[in-house]
Amino acid sequence: MNYPIKRTAAQTKLSSTANRGMDLEATINETNDYYIANDVAYIYKKPIPIQIVKVDYACRSAARISEAYYKVPSTTDYNGIYHGKYIDFEAKETRTKTAFPMKNIHEHQVKHLENIVRHGGIGFIIVAFTTVGKTFLLDASYVIEYYKRAVDGRKSITYAEFEQYGHEIMEGYVKRLDYLKVVDQLYFSK
Amino acid sequence: MNYPIKRTAAQTKLSSTANRGMDLEATINETNDYYIANDVAYIYKKPIPIQIVKVDYACRSAARISEAYYKVPSTTDYNGIYHGKYIDFEAKETRTKTAFPMKNIHEHQVKHLENIVRHGGIGFIIVAFTTVGKTFLLDASYVIEYYKRAVDGRKSITYAEFEQYGHEIMEGYVKRLDYLKVVDQLYFSK
Secondary structure (H helix, E strand, O other): OOOOOOHHHHHHHHHHOOOOOHHHHHHHHHHHHHHHOOOEEEEEEEOOOEEEEEEEEOOOOOEEEEEEEEEEOOOOOOOOEEEEEEEEEEEEOOOOOOOEHHHHHHHHHHHHHHHHOOOOEEEEEEEEEEEOOOEEEEEHHHHHHHHHHHOOOOOOOHOOOOOOOOOOEEOOOOOOHHHHHHHHHOOOOO | OOOOOOOHHHHHHHHHOOOOOOHHHHHHHHHHHHHHHHHOOOEEEOOOEEEEEEEEEOOOOOOEEEEEEEOOOOOEEEEEEEOEEEEEEEEEEEOOOOOEEEHOHHHHHHHHHHHHHHHOOOOEEEEEEEOOEEEEEEEHHHHHHHHHHHHOOOOEEEEHHHHOEEEEEOOOOOOOEHHHHHHHHHHOOO
């Protein structure tokens, strides 16, 4: 199964993968904390869906889960509210320099973004090209289009396409990855 | 710690608590599935937040979580989009007949509902009085008010208050607990 397991802080520590400093997820979470603390937006990362199989109730106040497995998420990772609008997005990083492989996004996540947009919400993906050092926001309409193309065509979104149709998100010190600045320009500037 | 642990299907099976038939969470999930299948609304239950401590990577395709603990959720359980609006709520059941104890709702969940409403979203709680056999939707404004009252007054919302200020949600066969019917009347009827 091609399910890309999301690392939590705890897993990162345990995993043998080299720690590449703060990853995209942590950076977005910090940014969301900033937005929340400043009453700008209420956007949260959904917990990782887990199938719990065994729980030890030895101590009533602290049930210990002793067997569980990762489940495939049915929606995107992040959602919330901004300026009265429902916001929904998925965030992914890739080390490749030239393209973002479509297999990193599940079909039902693309379908989910499609549903959200049809019902009046704002949907997009955030993709960090970690080797290049650039992060882009790409509107759901392009994600849907490129997902369809992948059926019998290119199985990825090229870096050039992100440059052309995406919007670069700037990194900062206080607002770590101020993606709502791009959201303002893209969805609230009329 | 007074953290009310939410049961998943797997936990219910393992728990010693008598299975009282389909619980509120399962009923709401089924209703949401109906809404999704009929393109009415996209509202999902957030996964239970888990602190993962230990993962066995014996088999690469199926990482097994061997030690994890429940975390206190920072938001409510359900959110999504309906008629272009952001919807957010918490669902709880109680066996008591006369009142719903405020301790079943965390302070940061009340604060969260307050934030959502201030930013233009729709927020409420759904409370099932399982012994009485009635389920109510109560707007966030009352939840906030009763939460404040609990500081130096009554530590619960009485059943009579649910009857007066809440709205009963009817159970049905296809739409198991058609709470969006109440949402329509309450938030979309002007």
